[in-house]
Structures are given as structure tokens and as C-alpha cells.
Amino acid sequence: MTFTFAPAASFTERAGLFVSLTGGTNSGKTFSALRLARGIAGKNGKVAVLDTEGGRTLHLKEAFDFDANVMQAPFRPERFAEAALAAEKAGYDVLVIDSFSMEWVGVGGVLDWQAEEHARMGGKDSTKGASWIKPKVAHKAMVYSLLQRRIPIVFSIRGEETFVPPNKTLFKSITNKAFPFEVTVSFRLAADRKGFIDLSDPLSFKMEGAHRQIFRDGDRINEDQGAALAAWARGDQGARETQAETPEPSEQRQPSNRDRLFTAARAEAAKGSAALRTFRDGIDPKADKALAPILAELERTAEHADDDDGFPGFGGVNWEAN
Incomplete structure (x- = not known):
């Protein structure tokens, strides 16, 4: 086979786009996911919803226009892949999966299957x-x-708080521990501030630099943000111009040294225990002490990366609640 290459600017097909919204019961995940989806699809675009929770998204059919499939058990992984491919082939502009957690903990899901x-x-x-x-x-x-899909997908993921002795509480996304690393943008939503973006804790969100002009701290997730994400995924000129207007790094709020160290530590933990130990050995002892609670949690992530065995409990991002 002969391979040929073309300038990146010549590609007009949209890039893959994954968005995940994680939260507990009554945190506004579904409503927020549908708002983003409508923005991504556009006013006249088609939105598909894969409902894994007995048709709960249908409660919002008066507020949003979408086509639904109420998936029944077993929630085998391949069925989610088949649904995404079917939505793409049918010409939908975006797919919402609510809730994606069923692939992990639902009847016939990964844990049940094991x-x-x-x-x-x-x-x-x-x-x-x-x-x-x-x-x-x-x-x-x-x-x-x-x-491999080019249809944007919005994942609604359940989360819950777990007590870790002696006095620590962690918020965990109910999905495979590695999946949050696959998404383009992710946010944690809280029940007391339904649908609002909180960027105060670097552990609670993920997004690229280009998205910081789209998602601002304190804003409520909305259709305009979805439209801006879709433009970015398409590589629209307007999206590039918006990025060009982004202030220089010196004009933006700079992440703290602690935030930068944590980001680096999380990346090393994903590679395994050896990489995390090497990172820890290379930082200042004072920084190590300051990051001790986070590094202790990342050690578990590193151990799971060593095993690469589809960790049998909850996975994904562990967010400190206290």
C-alpha cells in the first residue's frame, strides 16, 4: 500500500469530539448534556439519545427535540459501539449517551459480565x-x-462520593478508570449548582487550552458552548479567529506550581508505578510533601495502569470532596 500525505489545512472533515459530564443524582447532567448537544447540532440539526436508564431522558422531550433509543439490558460494551455507529450512519449530528455508567455497572455490563x-x-x-x-x-x-467515530458524543456519567478512612471523601466517576482520559472536555457537576462550570479545582475538569474561551468559571453549560465546540471540531475559520483572540499567556491567570505538578504527576501515573516513582524522586521534597494526599491517590491509579486489567471497582478521575 502506498501512503500519501496532505496539508492539515486541506482536511475539512470534523475531528472527533467527546464531552463527558459527571455528577451525582439531581446534578443536571441530562439537561446540560442536551443543551450542549443542541448547540453542537445547531438549531436544525438532529440529536440522537441513547437512554440506558428506562427512558428518563424522555422527561425532557418537551424542552428538547431529539430522537431516542431506550436501551434495555444487557449493557454489553459492543452494544454502545453499535449504537454510536448506527447514529453516525443515520446522519445524526450528535449523540448523547445517558448514562454511560451502565456500560460499566449495569446489568450485563463489564462488572456484571466479569x-x-x-x-x-x-x-x-x-x-x-x-x-x-x-x-x-x-x-x-x-x-x-x-x-473512530466522527459524530460528536456527549457522555453523561454517574458519580458518587466514597469515604476513605480516616477522614477523606473522594468523588468517583462510575466508569472504567481510564475512560476519562479519552474525552476532549469533561466537567463535574454538583447538585447544589446544577449545570454550572466550576474551574476552581483542577481535579474536577479537563479541557484543552483552546476551550478556555468557551467554558468559563461560573457559567452555566449552554447551547452557545456546544456550537463553539462544534466549530472547533470542524476547524472553522471563526473558531480559529476566536482562538487567535485568546490573551497571551502572560495576560491569563497562570496555573499554580501545585496545579502544574499535579498535572504532570497524573500523566506519569497513567504510565504506571515506575513512572510515578521516577517523577516523585525528581521533585523538591517540599513539593512532595504538599502533594502527598494527591500522590497517594495517584499511586492507586498507577497500580491499575500496571495491571491494565479493567479495575474491578470504580475508575476514572477521583475528585477530592473534602
Whole structure:
């Protein structure tokens, strides 16, 4: 096969776009996801919704125009990949999956599937053994399939607080621990401020520099932001001009040294324990002490990266609540 290359500017097909909104019950995930989706699709665009929670999105059918598929169990990973491909082939402008957590914890989802395999093997299989092979392979295949899609996808993901002795509370997204690293933009939503963007904690969001002019601290998630994201994904001239108007780094609020160290530590933790240890050995002891609670949490992330076994509990980003 002969490969040819063309200037990047000549590509007009939109880039892949994943957005995730994570929150507990009554945090405004669904409403916010549909607002973003309408903005991404445009006034006359078509929005598809894959509902995995018994048709709960249909409660908003008076407020939003969309087509729905109410998915029933089993929530096997490949079915999510098939739904995304079907939405793309049908010409929808955006897909909302509400809630994506069912792929992980729902009936027939990854955790349930692993438990079935464990029982089938007589309960003698370890948590890192053969019972994980089929669900793990299926989950990875789904992720790889989703990454090939050019239809923008908005993932609504459940989250919950977990108490960690002696006196720490973590907020965890209910999905595979590695999935949040695949998305383009992600936010955590709180029940007491439904749908509002909070950029005060670097652990609670993910976005690229180009998106900081789209999502501002204290703003409520809305259609205009979705439209701006869609323009960015298409590489529209208007989007590039908006980015060109972004203030120089010296004019922007600079992240603290602690924030920069954490970002670097999180990247190293995703590579495994050895990489995290090397990073930790290379920083100033005072910085290490200041980051101690975060680094301790990242050690678990690094251990899971070592295993690469589809960690059998909750995964994704762990957000400190206290």
C-alpha cells in the first residue's frame, strides 16, 4: 500500500469530539448534556439519545427535540459501539449517551459480565485472572470503535462520593478508570449548582487550552458552548479567529506550581508505578510533601495502569470532596 500525505489545512472533515459530564443524582447532567448537544447540532440539526436508564431522558422531550433509543439490558460494551455507529450512519449530528455508567455497572455490563465469568469458573478465578479477559477485551474494543467515530458524543456519567478512612471523601466517576482520559472536555457537576462550570479545582475538569474561551468559571453549560465546540471540531475559520483572540499567556491567570505538578504527576501515573516513582524522586521534597494526599491517590491509579486489567471497582478521575 502506498501512503500519501496532505496539508492539515486541506482536511475539512470534523475531528472527533467527546464531552463527558459527571455528577451525582439531581446534578443536571441530562439537561446540560442536551443543551450542549443542541448547540453542537445547531438549531436544525438532529440529536440522537441513547437512554440506558428506562427512558428518563424522555422527561425532557418537551424542552428538547431529539430522537431516542431506550436501551434495555444487557449493557454489553459492543452494544454502545453499535449504537454510536448506527447514529453516525443515520446522519445524526450528535449523540448523547445517558448514562454511560451502565456500560460499566449495569446489568450485563463489564462488572456484571466479569462476575458471571468468575461464577462460571467455579469461583476459583482471581480478580486479576481469566474472568476479566472477555469483558476487558470487549470494553477496549468499544473504546477503539468510539475513537473512530466522527459524530460528536456527549457522555453523561454517574458519580458518587466514597469515604476513605480516616477522614477523606473522594468523588468517583462510575466508569472504567481510564475512560476519562479519552474525552476532549469533561466537567463535574454538583447538585447544589446544577449545570454550572466550576474551574476552581483542577481535579474536577479537563479541557484543552483552546476551550478556555468557551467554558468559563461560573457559567452555566449552554447551547452557545456546544456550537463553539462544534466549530472547533470542524476547524472553522471563526473558531480559529476566536482562538487567535485568546490573551497571551502572560495576560491569563497562570496555573499554580501545585496545579502544574499535579498535572504532570497524573500523566506519569497513567504510565504506571515506575513512572510515578521516577517523577516523585525528581521533585523538591517540599513539593512532595504538599502533594502527598494527591500522590497517594495517584499511586492507586498507577497500580491499575500496571495491571491494565479493567479495575474491578470504580475508575476514572477521583475528585477530592473534602
